Amino acid sequence: MALIVHKYGGTSMGSTERIRNVAKRVAKWARAGHQMVVVPSAMSGETNRLLGLAKDLSPAVQTPAMLRELDMIASTGEQVSVGLLALALQSEGMEAVSYSGWQVPVRTDSSYTKARIQSIDDARVRADLAAGRVVIITGFQGIDDEGHITTLGRGGSDTSAVAVAAAMKADECLIYTDVDGVYTTDPRIVPEAKRLETISFEEMLEMASLGSKVLQIRSVEFAGKYRVPLRVLSSFTAWDIDIEEEANSGTLITFEEDEKMEQAVVSGIAFNRDEAKVTVVGVPDKPGIAFQILGPVAEANIDVDVILQNVSHGGRTDFSFTVHRNDYQRTLDLLRSQVVPALGAADVAGDPKICKVSIVGIGMRSHVGVASKMFRCLSEEGINIQMITTSEIKTSVVIDEKYMELAVRALHKAFDLDQASA
Amino acid sequence: MALIVHKYGGTSMGSTERIRNVAKRVAKWARAGHQMVVVPSAMSGETNRLLGLAKDLSPAVQTPAMLRELDMIASTGEQVSVGLLALALQSEGMEAVSYSGWQVPVRTDSSYTKARIQSIDDARVRADLAAGRVVIITGFQGIDDEGHITTLGRGGSDTSAVAVAAAMKADECLIYTDVDGVYTTDPRIVPEAKRLETISFEEMLEMASLGSKVLQIRSVEFAGKYRVPLRVLSSFTAWDIDIEEEANSGTLITFEEDEKMEQAVVSGIAFNRDEAKVTVVGVPDKPGIAFQILGPVAEANIDVDVILQNVSHGGRTDFSFTVHRNDYQRTLDLLRSQVVPALGAADVAGDPKICKVSIVGIGMRSHVGVASKMFRCLSEEGINIQMITTSEIKTSVVIDEKYMELAVRALHKAFDLDQASA
Known part of the structure; x- marks a missing residue:
């Protein structure tokens, strides 16, 4: 007998017919002798409907009092x-x-619409489980110290499920979703993309943050922090498939590097086309320029992703970074009006038509030459690399957006992911 | 400065446009210097939508655990x-x-779907009012001692508003609804029906229970118990009408018999066509027959309204009562299978096509001849009276359903209600 947490997304809960199927699936697990806690999302479309009503009445929700409502x-x-x-x-x-x-x-903090879970009292839930009940807990929400309702932000139900699993010391947290696991890359771009049986927690973090939107990134962080075994699997299988088969399907996010993972140097190819690149050209190369450029950007509440400072030539350097495409024009304006005059830089250049492609793999830690293999592959395809950034388990390049699919397909093949075992 | 409770029904809250109008109205009252507590219902149609989803999944909701959900x-x-x-x-x-x-x-008891309010803690609300906030409280619901959510049943928001007003010792509780007050009878039947400026609490109780569905009866009982001044008024006036005019519109439910009420012997004509009549014929006239007949009926959870036991002839009597029309066939079956054999009665007769018409007036207490005037009026119209029942402030007759409109119109005229001042 195990203590299992199931999480179902809005699509799985999208109609009474589908809810009935979720119930049958959960009942199957409970009848197999497991203690079951279930965290479902709102019915698909419902959260948007509610927020639409709110927006109608208050187009500019900003004050804490408004966010509370x-x-x-x-x-x-x-x-x-x-x-x-x-x-x-x-x-x-x-x-x-x-x-x-x-x-x-x-219990959460009081950051309405993006609260963070502080603690979960498991006494009540445990008593119900001991009494033989299936316990169903709302995802996405909590209560602050003042007794106000808080929500965790979009996708927060994943985080709720993992947090509940951590608090209950659950044996496994199963995230049922509309994909059947984590893939080596997006199958819509590379039809040969393969489902991974396992992925390390760190790789999953990189894959999630890079745009493989299978799991909310905070839920992965939570799972990592509390070492909750997490499995992503399909909610579209028949509810009555063999429970053993179901329990081994999807992708398990693990905390140990097993042999298999040692063999696969690169686990997946992630990509993101939501970014834009800006470059401050001809910056006098003095200490503190990063802060002088990025300080005003941070103050304007603009998130920066990749940051690059080139080596200087003749006492001048170029400073490039990427921002979300929605913030592109605002960033250019800010740099031109404030930063360039203050720094005495030459100009600002930018390109909103870029994308970021990354290879992710925990095996990169102990393998040399992975990045250069990536660069060679892109070069053979005639793709110019504009920026490069690396971490222990990933290498990302910024390239022209029009080459994205080509780059992803070429890298997927170059790293033998087309042959990855399912 | 007064402490005022506003209650808005589902129609008033039916769209964001209407909610905006409610907000403007409440703001007008607050800006006039009043401390405002508002109790709105769910948007119209919403409760039915939610219960429809529930019924889809659980057609026969019966256990406390199901009612809790x-x-x-x-x-x-x-x-x-x-x-x-x-x-x-x-x-x-x-x-x-x-x-x-x-x-x-x-706080309520734990009777899910029909809970009763036990107490309301006013500390939090009072602190917000003192800080200059308008406080908005959900109608229809509370929490039991175990921390479970309870609801008060259909129309419970009226009761919530009155209970909040009682707990806060509010100066007045205004129930905004889709009628502009309490009328001498239903204007759809008698176009000359007049709005009453005031009505006594006792009369309102009789009017409400007899089918003038302006207010939920429990809210009127609550108002009576805690002597909450209650006003029913229209939510369809423009939000920006003069506040003094608005404060004196509708119908005030009072606790003192003022001069005007002394003059009006009958305040209104109520009616109800949801009932059916059953008669156990030829019952041996012995002590205990009422219990022997109505005991099994009560056990079958059938509500009985009018009860009549005729004088006996030759040791046998007839025993008649009315039930809701939906319970008619079940009542007949029950009487035939259990009661008639046990009592040695002759037979059971019934008529589902009846209605009950009542004259209501606190002035009846101190005026003789009111009932006989009613009977004479009906006789002049050729309407046969099947049953009569009286209380201190009302006289009800059961008549053939087809005469209902005729009876209501004739009585409205006979008691000079066509001339009642607005």
Whole structure:
């Protein structure tokens, strides 16, 4: 008997028919002798509907008091889901009880719409499990010290599920979603992309942050911090498939580097086309220029990703970085009006039509030549590299957006991912 | 400066446009210097939508565990409303905060879907009022001793508003609804029906229970118990009408019999066509027959309204009562299978096509001849009276359903209600 947490996304909860299937699947696990905690999302479309109503009344929600009301409204989507799933389980003849975040309670800080979980009291849930009940807990939300409802932000239900699994010391947290696992890259771009049976926690972090939107990145961080075994698997299999088969499907996110992982130097190819590049040209090369350039950018609440400072020539250097494409024009304006005059730089250049492609693999730690293999591959395809940045387990390049698919396909093949075992 | 409670029904909250109007109205009252507490219902249609989803998954919701989940689901409708109204008020430049029942807290017993309010803690709300905030509280719901969400049943938001007003010792509780007050009878049947400026609490109780569905009857009982001045008024006036005019519109439910009420012997004509009549014929006239007949009926959870036992002839009597029309066939079956054989009665007769018409007036207490005037009026119209029942402030007759409109119109005229001052 194990303690298992299931998390179901909004698509899986999208209709009463689908909720009934979720209930049958959960019942199958409970009848197999497992203690079950389930964290469902709001029915698909519901959170958008609620936020649409709110936006109608308050187009510019900004004050904490307004954000508080937004959480009050948005949190109801999951409350409906947990009640419906409990009813469906009861109709299947199971004992089940649902709780809102505040009833558990799931304690968070007071950062409305993007709160962070501080602690989860497991006493109530444990008592229900001991009494033979399936416990269903709202994702996405909690309660702060003042008794106000908070939400964790978009995708927060993944984080809730992992946090509950950590608090309960669950044996495994299964994230049911509309993909059947983590792939070597996006199969829409590389049809030969293969599902990974396992991926290390660190690789998953890089894959998630680089745009493989399988899991919310905070949930992966949480899983890493508390070492929660996490599995991503499909919610579209028939509910009555063999439970052993189901328990081994999808992709397991692990904390140990097993033999297999040693062999695969690169686990996957990630990419991101939401970025834009800006370069401050001809900056006098003095200490403190990074701060002088990026300080005003940070103050304007613009997130910066890749940062590069070239070697200087004749006492002048170029300083490049990437920002989200939505912030591109604002960044250019800011640099031109404030930074260039203050620094005495020559000019600002930019390119919004770039993308970032990364190879990710925990095996890169102990293998040399991985990056150069990447560069050679891109060179053979005639793709010019504009920026390069590396970390222990990934190498990213910024290239012209139009080469993205070509680059991903070429790298996928070059690192033998087309042959990766499923 | 007064402490005022406003209650808005589902129609008033039916769209963001309407919610914006509610916000403007509330803001007007707050800017006039009043401390404002608002209790809105769920947006119209929302509770039905939620219960429809629940019914889909659990067609036969019956166990307490299932009813608990139903409350979990249904309570979200009001939570969305309070959040939206708070946002709308904030957009009007007002300070506002919303609370769910459990946050106040509004404490109830654990009778899911029909809970009763036990106490309301006013500390949190009072602190917000003192800080200059408009406080918005979910109607219809509370929290039990175990921390479970409960709901008060359909129309429970009226009761919530009155209970909040009682707990806060509010100066007045204004129920905004889709009618502009309490009328002498239903204007759809008698176009000459007049709005009453005031009505006594006892009369309102009789009018409400007899089918003038302006206010939920429990809210009137609550208002009576705690002597909360209650006003029913229209939510369809322009939000910016003069506040004094608005404060004196609608119908005030009072606790003192003023001069005007002394003059009006009958305040209104109520009616109800949801009932059916059954008669156990030829019952041996012995002590205990009422219990022997109605005991099994009560056990079958069938509500009985009018009860009549005729004088006996030759040791046998007839025993008649009315039930809700939906319970008619079940009642007949029960009487035939259990009661008639056990009692040695002759037979059971019934008529589902009846209605009940009542004259209601606190003045009846001190005026003789009111009932006989009613009977004469009906006789002049050729309407046969099947049953009669009286209380201190009302006289009801059961008649053939087809005469209902005729009877109501004739009585409205006979008691000079066509001339009642507005």
